[in-house]
Amino acid sequence: MERNKTKEQTSKEKATPKKQESQTGQRQAEAPMEHTAQSMEVNGLNAYYGGFKAITDIGMKIAPNKVTALIGPSGCGKSTFIRTLNRMHEVARGGRVEGEVLLDGEDIYGKNVDPVQVRRKIGMVFQKPNPFPTMTIYDNVVAGLKLQKRHKKGELDDIVEGSLRQSALWDEVKNKLNDSGMSLSGGQQQRLCIARTLAVEPEVILLDEPASALDPMSTMKIEDAMLELKKRYTIVIVTHNMQQASRASDYTGFFFIEDMGEPGQLWEFAETEKIFTRPERKETEDYVTGRFG
Amino acid sequence: MLSALASRLNLLKQLRQGNFGDAVFKILAYFFGLFLLFITLFIMYQLLFQGVPAIREFGIGFLWSTEFDPVQQQFGALQFIQGTLVTAFISMLLAAPIGIGIAAFLVEIAPERVNRIVGFLVEMLAAIPSVVYGLWGIFVLAPFLRTYVEPWLIPVVGWIPGFEGPFRGYSVFTASLVLTIMILPTVAAISRNVLQAVPRDQREAMLALGSTRWEMFSKAVMPYAKGGVIGALALALGRAAGETMAVTIIIGNARRVFTSVFDQGATIASVIAGNFTDASGGVYISSLFLLGFVLFILTLSINVVARLLIRATSTGPTNPTGGF
């Protein structure tokens, strides 16, 4: 673990270069903007709810510092799949997974692996904004950090500002950090949830239809934030919105179920441009051109 | 006024339409619904009314007098209020962690089947009649405490004010322990409902930040459910305050202020139940009624607060018995 984990935001307004402890305990004088995030790889993945098989035999390579979009009709297993990527699937009653998911070559379903560590490395933003209602905006952002080790107040302040800037929320909330998280609009709440995820410095960020409950303006803001974020993180996003996928992603996976009750499959996976312009399979073409779904 | 009510309910319209059955049906339903209100008020009135001679005799000072002398016909309530509050609070404090722990086990840990079985067993705990707990408490738990718990408990806590003196089987402490068992199902069942009402996305949000299950529970679930859990505890407190038979059997019914929980005491309910049959003389009986009125007001206010708290946080219909 000799990587320099330095994703600290350097704010242009504030010229003071922020310092941050790397995992080896050294301090970096200057924090570079960019960071090579870790890649993921999925092999032969099946997921179940009790006896029901929700997705079958998924294989996929998730490139580092890219946005990978997952699209497909409802009920085809996209959300189930993204939840298997940080072991959230098993939180649901009866949730069970077969196959392997590698983070930087290490199977997150390996024998000695702790799901807590997995989720710290692979953060998740959910469909519905879910800030902690009893916490302030500030406390929401540092909620994950406070779990780990003691941070100095100044350190926390820097991280809060950095995370909120990255999620493009800072300017809107900088004067009311002690208000309740619930006082924000839906779009702001969702960006608060993104900031909360960024604050623990994951390698990968999973976004499960983050804009589905939001208005177009908020959706735009989140997309813009995503383009910035991929400089530091590997991003996987489930979306219903075809424009969003084609605009913001580098790779696209199309999920499909052949029949009701069948498990969902990864029907086609390629560069986004290829999926949207010359897909190989007919169903993909039908879907991206809006002929169904 | 009656006609105003009738028009409010569209009764006349229904009658005009020849819809006689529905009008009667509606009247009956309203009657029995409002009967709930009426009976509650009537109980309160009756207790107070029968307590009037005692009020005439002792005035408001009844509340803070510790006198209880049937021979001199002097009565007060303070030591019984003390007994009621002390036993209720001790049992609530003990039942709180255990009951919330059980609720947490059921909601966050246990798989479906274990959940159902344990839920059923906890409900059985609530089904056992108070008087059976009393019998068990006095003949089994009290001797058990004296033999196995007292020898090491007294040296540890004996120096703390309120825990001094010799341990008696019949004691405030033993009564509080039995009360703890009796209110445990209330705490567990309502806490479980409240915890279950915490949205899943709150749990997932905390887990996705890399929390352990305990951190998820303590930092996301409990803050969210706090109001409802406090409501559950308040409800249990009210139940403990009004509980009669087990306490009457176990607490020793010493009609004086006690200075140690290992001493004997009495609660409002226990003094009424324990002295009722030999109460002679108008003022004596009347004093017991007045004590009943005090107890009624006490438990009613605790319950109102509890229900308001639970209502604010719990979703779905709450079972008045707090059952599973």
Added chain:
Amino acid sequence: MAAGQLESGATASDRRRKLMDKFMTGVAYFFTFIAIAVLVWVIAYVIIRGISVWSPAFFTENTALFGDGGGIYNAMYGTFVIVLMAIAIGVPMGIMAGIYLAEFGDNRLGDFVRFIADTMAGIPSIAVGLFMYGLLILIMGWNAFAGACALAILMLPVVARTTEGIIRLVPGEIREASLALGLPQWKTMLRVVLPTAAAGIITGAFLAVARAAGETAPLIFTILGSNFFNSNPMEGAMAAVSLYVYQASSSPYQAVQEAGWGAALVLLLFVLGLNFIARAIAFTQKQN
């Protein structure tokens, strides 16, 4: 490059968090275990002590509070009669109150009645006993009917709220179909809604009855207790199983205490039996 990055225990703080998690999980298990252990302790003890007292004579002789103790024949009769009367009074009234809440209770008055019903469920049973003493006993003298009324009042809120909940679960289409056929509301309720909800209402009633059957405090003020057989519920003191258990618990006679355990077992089986039946009805209904 980062093999093992996902394993736990890399830092002291991780190890501490993990330990805390395990510890608190253990605490939850332990507390659950305590509750079940106490349950087993109480029930097993009552069964063992009680069954040794049971004999044909125990069920055919009247109670005695001195000397060699006695049976519980008159007490069982008393409990049976009082509970039956309480059902006859409390269940229909509770169901009607439940119908009111479900059908006409969607307004502020309904909310208030609902709130009072919930609050009333927490009123001490001893207060209801005193109330009945003041209302009926002072005029009529000791009688079982007043005891039954007290138990009925205790059953009311439980039956009412359960009934309301169950009626609200009856699908609107069923009701609308009946109303559309021109059946008036009361016939719809009686012939369509209540039969659909019957199992649930019966379950609620059984639970309420189980609770009332174990009640003792209200009986002290109404039936007083008696060592003789009294078949007339309208007049005279009467015995009841729960009341006898209370009296036996404060008896100095060893034999009477023993009889108390026998009575406690009868009471426990009766109450738990009612609970089981309620549960079984609810369960078979769910299966359908």
